Amino acid sequence: MLTNDLRTELLGNRGLVSRARKEFIPTGEQLANQTWDQVFKDTDLTVDDVVLNFNNYLCKLVDTEYQLYLGYEEQCMTQGVSKLVLDPEVGADFPNVRNLVEDALQILGSTTLNDIEKLAAVWTKMRPLYQRVEQSFAQGRKSRAGGSPQYHLQRLMENAGYADEFETQQVLNGTVDFLFPSRQAWERDWRRCIIVSIKRSLRERYKQVFEELSIAQGTVYLFATETYEEAEKDITKSKVERLNEQNVYLVVRDRIKDTCFSEDVNVIGFTAFIGEELPNHRARWANLLRA
Structure with missing residues (x-):
């Protein structure tokens, strides 16, 4: 001892x-x-x-x-x-x-x-x-x-053509990992902006998620990068429902979305986020960047 x-x-x-x-x-x-x-x-x-x-x-x-x-x-x-x-x-x-x-x-x-x-x-x-x-x-x-995936997500989004359309570690009600398209745009019209936070799992500091993302404005996406095997034990229906009640989209690996939450509209796969969600929001915030 x-x-x-x-x-x-x-x-x-x-x-x-x-x-x-x-x-x-x-x-x-x-x-x-x-x-x-x-x-x-x-x-x-x-x-x-x-x-x-x-x-x-x-x-x-x-x-x-x-x-x-x-x-x-x-x-x-x-x-x-x-x-x-x-x-x-x-x-x-x-x-x-x-x-x-x-x-x-x-x-x-x-x-x-x-x-x-x-x-x-x-x-x-x-x-x-x-x-x-x-x-x-x-x-x-x-x-x-939980910290390093932020670097990977940032570089992937930069390489996907969004290099000048987000800011990191912005303090709103809490500190958010990514704010699209900018703090200035948020202050002009938060309804066209989105917030992205990324964690390894929901288990990791799960009780703090809502404190960090307790923002009554904007659309919020929470990435969980855990594996399928980890998600089977961690991402429960009750957690997904609670996120939905807080108007938070959960973004997970495609396999987790397709296998476990295919009918849950507030659970989105990685591919759908980059291929559908971001382009749709970009069309809405474009005028804010030009103004």
């Missing part, structure tokens, strides 16, 4: 886990750029190509980035934490964790224990530490997974 001193050193904004994340895991934007380089290497995207393959592209980007992130996370957990704490300057800030790791190294160097006994002793000593580290990373993974 971890002592309070060890727990304090591991957790929090100044804890060892947070320090390791910053040292060994790229930022959301950096990871998104790596993903684009991998998915679209030597590919010249056209507007028609992006619109036609929007669902496949967004799914591929989100899923590829998640796997890249898990790789960095594994490296950070298995190597980064110990590497940092054994650094003389860094380790001085985390003496209890450093002592625990040094004790484990002494066990490995023991001349009185056989190999099986060494492994058992190290496992017993380090297990509580790594369990807590893994739990902390798992909790951070949920919030991290």
Whole structure:
């Protein structure tokens, strides 16, 4: 069991886990750029190509980035934490964790224990530490997974021909990820504007969704980028109905729309959003941009 001193050193904004994340895991934007380089290497995207393959592209980007992130996370957990704490300057800030790791190294160097006994002793000593580290990373993974898809959606919409027709992180009642076509247009005639927010899942901070999108004006689209398997457990009829009551459209992967919510008019597939919803709204906000 971890002592309070060890727990304090591991957790929090100044804890060892947070320090390791910053040292060994790229930022959301950096990871998104790596993903684009991998998915679209030597590919010249056209507007028609992006619109036609929007669902496949967004799914591929989100899923590829998640796997890249898990790789960095594994490296950070298995190597980064110990590497940092054994650094003389860094380790001085985390003496209890450093002592625990040094004790484990002494066990490995023991001349009185056989190999099986060494492994058992190290496992017993380090297990509580790594369990807590893994739990902390798992909790951070949920919030991290919701941030990066915004970069992918933004770049796809730019490549689909909407580069100058939205603004990001605008504060209305709450902060929204995308406001079409602009804040100036919103202030002139909000009825022709739309709001887009994107999350990994509805489970992720679900109770805050309505606070963030509690805007009595404009048309609101909420993207959920989770996989079909995740959606089976997460996106329920009751959640869809509640979103509908709040005048929020839920935008999901095409497979989820076609298989699970084909009759729900407030659930829209990725392809329909880029191919039908945005063009229809663009015709309405066009005059605001020309004025």
